[in-house]
Amino acid sequence: MVESTVDTITAVRASALSLESVSRRHGRGDRETTALDAVSCAVPVGSFTAVVGPSGSGKSTFLQCAAGLDRPTAGTVRIGGTDLGALSEAALTRLRRDRIGFVFQSHALNLVPSLSIEENVVLPLVLAGADPEDERVLSRGRDLLTRVGLAGRGAQGPATLSGGQQQRVAVARALVTEPEVIFADEPTASLDPESAALVLGLLRDAVRIDGRTVVMVTHDPVAASWADTVLTMDGGRLR
Template identity: 45%
Template sequence: MIQLTDVTLTFPDGDGRITAVDRARLLVPAGTVAALTGPSGSGKSSVLAVAAGLIRPDSGSVEVAGVDVAALSPKAATDFRRTRLGIVFQQSNLLPSLTATEQLCALHALGGRTSRASRTATRDRAAELLAAVGLADQADKRPHQLSGGQRQRVNIARALMNEPDALVVDEPTSALDHERGSAIIDLILELTATSGAATLLVTHDRTHLDRMDQVLVMQDGRLTAGSAELARQV
């Protein structure tokens, strides 16, 4: 579950402050996908950063999988993201020298030293996820050998390596054509349902909103529950 309650976030602006998020409320139950849409500069990315514990809000609570991430220390927030949260960035940000399998294993190894048995389990988990995203036959390929859609699939698989309780996804189809974008949305919906994670997805692509469990509309820092039809009017 991802739940924001009365979250307000401001940033310095000259002698004053500008409000990026104004008393936002949302609830994303486990196993569902909530699409967050709205005009550029409306505060969507700020909501995503708050939900991921990357930014501490001025006020309000941010509960992810039963943990108030807004109350965590910076180190504890980092540990939380590493172990219980999956983040899918707009750009895949894959390491050029690593294969698809190694991209997933490297993320899992960031926590420190691992035993041989643990390394074997990690590679098995990576193979399982690459198969789940349709890339079993691309496991030994490096980023330059993969298409844009395939790189984004690796990005999604990497976010699932820690078996997260929640996913935050930033514009996963922005660099893809409609067909590849639709395939990525299919994948996110399927993996959310099978993993039971709560998924908050920021998107400008309104063609897929009818398929989401809920649609949230952001405008001028204010967040409202809406519908696919309402979102298309904003």
């Protein structure tokens, strides 16, 4: 028992993300539904994990609970050893801002239309208190735009970009805080194959070059093939 406990603690500390018996139920009584059913897993630091499954399988709820966007009904979610359930709403907001990056399916959720492309990239730094005119902040934004193939486009608005280019800006913004985990929710769902490959390549490079951890929900087996590990969900459980 002692060895098992020690092994568990060691595994949690070595994981960028861990879920222990996580359940999420909605409604009450006869109307109660279970979106997640006692899900447990550990995602290693510096890995790319895809979560796949049919519509209604629980994969989106998995991402929401894992990223601290929704609180589970039962169980424990940890980011880098931090128990999300033990955090206040304010502390959880700070953790999402400082230690997590997001790439959403919807362009409307990814980018703020009233901000320039560069301002969108550095927005998490500004929200954390950085001076938007600080040369280090500006340089960070420019460097990331160069990395995603959009050098020289920073002063433009998001509306001037194609959907694939907007997703590449979203990846740049997800990287700007050097997060522990990047969560991507169907990041290529509305993209053509070439644009999708560019976005997936950037996520792959975030793991390979930067040592980031990427967790991606997708229904696309081609997108899932870019990952190191594929987790399959069905009926709210990992199969």
